[in-house]
Amino acid sequence: MDLTKLRKMMQGIEELWGKLGSGVVTLLVLWATFDKYFPYELRHFFKRYVKKFRGVVNPYIQITFPEFSGNGFHRSKAYQVIERYLSASSSAKAKCLKAEDTNHGSSQTTLVFSMDYHEEIADDTFAENAAADAGFKVWWTSCRDEPNRQNIPVPFFGAERGADDGGRRYFTLKFHQRYRDVVTGAYLKHVLQAGKEIAVKDRQRKLYTNCSSSGGGYRRSTWIHVPFEHPAKFETLAMDPEKKKEIVDDLLKFKESKDYYAKIGKSWKRGYLLYGPPGTGKSSMVASMANLLEYDIYDLELTAVMDNTTLRNLLIDTAGKSIIVIEDIDCSLDLTGQRKGANLEKNLREDEEEMNPKKTSQVSLSGLLNFIDGLWSAIGGERLIVFTTNFKEKLDPALIRSGRMDKHVELSYCRFEGFKVLAKNYLDIEGHCLFPRIEQLLTERDMTPADVAETLMPKSPQDDTATSLQRLVEALEAKRFGPILDSP
Structure with a gap:
């Protein structure tokens, strides 16, 4: 008798699972049909009311922090700070971690742990350190949207950029609606402040170089980097002490002049032209400048830049407190011709028309001039732009005039x-x-x-x-x- 009841029970469970599975498949087919064939307006209307209904029955609120803000021109500062904050706490809480070597090319290997994609951790430390509800708890999730493989990838840094294979990365913060004021106020202020402190403590200066813009596919960034460990300093540069002191004073004055540049209505940047024969220490001078100011270096290879738009986007993707260097600019592109007349605008057009369309790089002189002192050059602030050349006389005067290359430094042969x-x-x-x-x-x-x-x-x-x-x-x-x- 008991065996018969057991068999009937098992049959009932099998029937239930069969109906449930059939229902799920039916729902999936209906949803796929709805999502693919129904007009966008109808789908938007339906999803809007589904979201409202879910908001009524679900008491939790979610905030999304995308990696790239706005139109995707540059990496979100908030995302980077939150990434630092979560990296410090995730190693003790998360079950799935990513381990990254931060010392590429260095003799010492240091691993930094961070949350793996789709990993969630709870954060209740704020309740312990502030006057918050004893039950206060929020949940952070590291997310990545897989790219649509049917789309044609483009080498542009937009919102779809960010993951190794092109997925959009973002963090989500989930919390109960009764903590809305606490989270959007004191808690997020605490997260951003703590993340900035961690970033300052762990900051390692970097040497960047631009990726070739000829390759397809999405790219995490237009720049790749290695740790900057060059030992050069002004004390070891073989040059006249008075000239050396003049350069050091000029650099230190620039670093402290944020308010002054704002007062006079100029963007906070300065141009340096280093010229002289090969072997006179131009590269060592750049490294010494970076070590003195504690700036990162962006080594820009112009021949790897496709066009003026890509050049501008490279500028947008740089950070403040940095030196942008174009070495041997007289050899980089066809930028050394003298002006053929007084009409600068006309001459710029003529230069662009003379460019060979079959060349890999289509960067023009006008594009480079806009890169140095155009409207987009004011983004970021606290930036040095340094050109080096062996032959100053070959450079176009428009490229090295005051306002673009503010200080010309000759590095000549060794004297006593x-x-x-x-x-x-x-x-x-x-x-x-x-x-x-x-x-x-x-x-x-x-x-x-x-x-x-x-x-x-x-x-x-x-x-x-x-x-x-x-x-x-x-x-x-x-x-x-x-x-x-x-x-x-």
Whole structure:
């Protein structure tokens, strides 16, 4: 008897599951048909009232923080700060974590943990640290929308950008409606403040380079980066001490002049033109500037930029407290021609028409000028733009005039003051009997700081100070009098 009842019960369960499964399949088919074939207006009307009904029966509120704000021109600051805040707490609470190596190319490997996609954690720490309800609790979720594979990917940074494979990333914050005022006020203020403090504490300066704009597909960012660990500093630069002090004072004054630039109605940026023969320390100067100001560096490769629009978007995607560098600008693009007349606007059009349409990069001189001091250049603030060149005279005057390249710094051949810095750096000496002879030779002959430094470096364990200095004397004596025209 009991066995018969059990069999009937099992049959009833099977029938129930069969009907339930059939009903679910029917609903899915109906929903797919509705979503695909019904007019957008009808679908929008239906979804709006479904959402209202769900709001009545569901007491929880949800806030979304997308990775890219507005039209997707730049990464949301709020998203980045929340990401820092959650990274600090998720390692102890989340069950699924992402581990990332932050020291790419560094000798030390440091792992940073963050929430994996679609992972949820509860945050009740605010109730412990503030005058909030004892039952206060919110839930954070790290989300990613899978991209529509039927869409044609485009190399543009819009709202669909953000994930490794093109998905849109965002955080959601869910909380009970009775905590609306607490969450939108004190709690989010606490999250943003704590996230900023964590970002400052963990900040590592970075060296960026732009991704090639010729490849298809979505891209997390137009820039990729590695940790910036260059040891250069102004104390070790081989140049005249007075000129060095002038540059340092100018940089420090710029860093402290936010209010002054706002007062005079100029965007908070400054242009530097570093020019001189190869091997005179232009790249070391850029690294020293970054270390002095504690700025990131964006090394912009113009030949990898498709057109003027891409160049502008690269500028938008940079952060403040940074140096944007274009090295060897005389070799980057066809930007060295002299103006053919007084009408600048006409000449700019002529330059653009002369561009070869088959070239990989279609960046024009007018596009670069707008990049330096156009309306979009004011985004971000606290930014240096640095050009380096071996041949200043080849550059178009419109490119290097005041207001674009505000300070021109010539880095020339090594003279005695610069040699003394190198001798201190490489040999740890401040005087020697060969110094007078070296001073005389450096006055008569041209040798770059890079060549002097290489000559001073010990070449074997047996090399001492006298050997290195004598090798430099011989190298200088082997050079002819007057300036040497080194090949670029």
